[in-house]
Amino acid sequence: MPGIRNNGAPALIGIALAALLAVIGHLGVRDLDPVSLTVSDYAVSDSGGAIHLAMLTLAVASALLVPALRRLGVPGARTGRLGAAQLLLAVWAGGLLLAGLVPTNPPGTEMGTAAYVHRYASVVAFLALPVVGWLLAAQLPTGARTRHWLRILTVASLLLAAAQIWSAYPGDRAFYGLIERALILSEVTLLALLAIALPTHPRGRQGPQEQEAGVVTPVREASVGGRPR
Secondary structure, eight states, X not given: OHHXXXXXXXXXXXHHHHHHHHHHHHHTOOSSOTTTSOHHHXXXXXXXXXXXXXXXXXHHHHHHHHHHHHHHOOTTOOHHHHHHHHHHHHHHHHHHHHHHHXXXXXXXXXXXXXXXXXXXXXXXXXXXHHHHHXXXXXXXXXXXXXXXXXXXXXXXXXXXXXXXXXXXXXXXXXXXXXXXXXXXXXHHHHHHHHHHHSOSSOTTSOOHHHHHHTOOOHHHHHEETTEEO
């Protein structure tokens, strides 16, 4: 699958590395409760450097996928949806980058400007990625099962985001950290699936389904035997 080798593999490596760093960052903290406190709370602890690095790594891995959409394109895709997906994927990557560079406040302290920047950068990022998954689910030349799982992860992410908003306000932060971690797991899985499901052939090159259906691209139609038809 050349598309995965050329475009998805570096992003997948980055996603895996970010997940490993996040786990390491959690293992180094013993006096915080993951059920009630967020990943960002862990990131500002004494052992939180690995989590900040995980956020930055995930942002870079996500950014690698943005030009892949533009470069490869999707045969028959709606350019409006593809452009919106690119923009929102860039928003996700930028939000993660900003959240990784601007830390929140330590637990139990008053929120300052940096903490608000961190919070809303994270909110925008985690709302943008599910929309990317939904927009691309019907556009990528993948099997029905992959499209099905992209939609499931999109819906799960939006439901978990709604649950976190509920917990943050009327829910008195019940299970706030647990809900956030479930949301992160859902969205990182969605991102990894997007990396795998990117188009597997460059723009203008036929895929197996097109060849079986006898579809001829404009490039091949224009030249047979080395001369124009």
